[in-house]
Amino acid sequence: MTTTQPGTPGWLRTRNDRLALALLLEHGPLTRNRLGELSGLSKPTAALMVSRLEEAGLIHVVGEASGGRGPNAAVYAVRNDRLRAVAIDIRETVMSATVVDATRTEHPIVEIPVLPHSRTPEGDVRQAIDTAVTAAGVERGSVQLVAIGVQAAVSDSGDTLAFSETLPGWPEHGARRAIEAALELDVTIDNDVNLAAVAERAVGAAAGSESVALLWMGSGLGVALDLDGRLHRGATGSAGEIGSLSVPRAAIDLAPDARDLTELIGGPAVTRILRRHGARGKRLSELLARLPDDAGALDELAPRIALSVIPLVAILDPQLVVLGGPTGLAGGAALAERVAAQVARLSRWRTPVVATAAGPAPVLTGARELLVAELHRRLDSAVTGLPG
Structure with missing residues (x-):
């Protein structure tokens, strides 16, 4: 990559061109005049920026905007057809x-x-x-x-x-x-x-939080720890693989046969809970459709999840716990509120627990x-x- 000396005309051109490109990415299609207004640069300078970016194949004309009393103005946008x-x-x-x-x-x-x-x-x-x-x-x-x-x-x-x-x-x-x-x-x-977790930070419940533990619950389990936008992966990339952790002693009254956390709150366990409460369907996704309106299933599931959350908050002390994955998404706020209450009842921790807000396709x-x-x-x- 070619570099330019700060303060030189070449450096200034590059700075202006980058600014123009960033504005087009942020605001979408713009005219030359609007680019000049947003950048604070003169109309001639804005015209030169547009010409350089267009000649380089980075932007192109996508339409026209009414010019009022004068001719219509070309509207430019970043090209997507090459990259x-x-x-x-x-x-x-x-x-x-x-x-x-x-x-x-x-x-x-x-x-x-x-x-x-x-x-x-x-x-x-x-x-x-x-x-x-x-x-x-x-x-x-x-x-x-x-x-x-x-x-x-x-x-x-x-x-x-x-x-x-x-x-x-x-x-x-x-x-x-x-x-x-x-x-x-x-x-x-x-x-x-x-x-x-990246999605949760960008568009979901983790926006603005310094540290977040995302507990993913679906067919299996997993945890992602986001520290101010940086994911903690561990020495081998295996941080958060909690499914095979042994269940705590307190779980014996909830699930006496569960040996690990997957057997406590993983897909098969959630399936059994929902079916006990009358849900019908072959797939977990079909059964979970009933969860938001089933107070009994929510009440049975919440203390199990709380027993999985407590070790996370004890070791990691995150600012926020997000319940994600298919189960967290389906349970929504009703499940998250119950889990938070159970964490407070079963431990000294009062860490906020919320439902995912990253949508149905967070990965x-x-x-x-x-x-x-x-x-x-x-x-x-x-x-x-x-x-x-």
């Missing part, structure tokens, strides 16, 4: 994926069933990308990077997986490299709960946030060294 990404959430029996671009265009979310046999990392990701770009109606060649959420502990390098039983055909080592080599893309792999949302940040970084880097 896109795909966010992917890979679960045990289904993958979800969506196209991502720098201006946060809403593209369809696709779901692709997966079979346990004949799977490979590159095969799964190729299928997810192809399905997503077809649904979005965009060119496959514009996709340059992917972010993938998986139900596994992921090392800092993204190339070593542990607790990966839901990823048949994926090797313990080398999955990221295999995908990059086969698809010629830049690849990020992360734990799905960590990506959900994809978190992956999307990472990708948008990287797309912006690449666009910003492309501005450096543009000719004057």
Whole structure:
């Protein structure tokens, strides 16, 4: 990347061009005059910024705005057709994926069933990308990077997986490299709960909190710890894999046969509770639809979750606990309020407990946030060294 000396005309041009690009990303399509107003720069300077960015292929004309008494003014926007990404959430029996671009265009979310046999990392990701770009109606060649959420502990390098039983055909080592080599893309792999925590920080309940513990409850369990926007991953990437922790002694009256936290509040345990209270359905998602209105099931589930939350607040002392995953989403505020009350009853802690607010696809949302940040970084880097 070309660098310029601070204070020189080249440095000033680059600074102005970056500002113009940032304003277009923040505000969407703008005229030259509006860019000048938002940037505080003169109309001639704004015109030069637009010309340089357009000649570099970073922005293009997308329409016209009424010029009042004069001619209509061209409206400019950041180009998305050359640089896109795909966010992917890979679960045990289904993958979800969506196209991502720098201006946060809403593209369809696709779901692709997966079979346990004949799977490979590159095969799964190729299928997810192809399905997503077809649904979005965009060119496959514009996709340059992917972010993938998986139900596994992921090392800092993204190339070593542990607790990966839901990823048949994926090797313990080398999955990221295999995908990059086969698809010629830049690849990020992360734990799905960590990506959900990114979403919670960006658009959900964790916005503005200094430290947050996200307890993910679905078919399995996981915890993500967000420290002022930085995820704590642990030495091997396995921080938060709490499903196999032994249940506390206090759980014997609630679930005498439960040996670990998964058996206490994981998918099968929640399924049994809901069915005892009259819910009908084959899948956990079908059963959970009844949870918000079932006071008995909420009352039975809350102390179990509280016994899982108490060790988290005792060790981590977060400012906030968020109940996420399918169970946390379905239970909503009614479940969170009950859990908070049970934590206070069973311990000395008074940590606020709230329901997730990151929407129904938090893993994809978190992956999307990472990708948008990287797309912006690449666009910003492309501005450096543009000719004057």
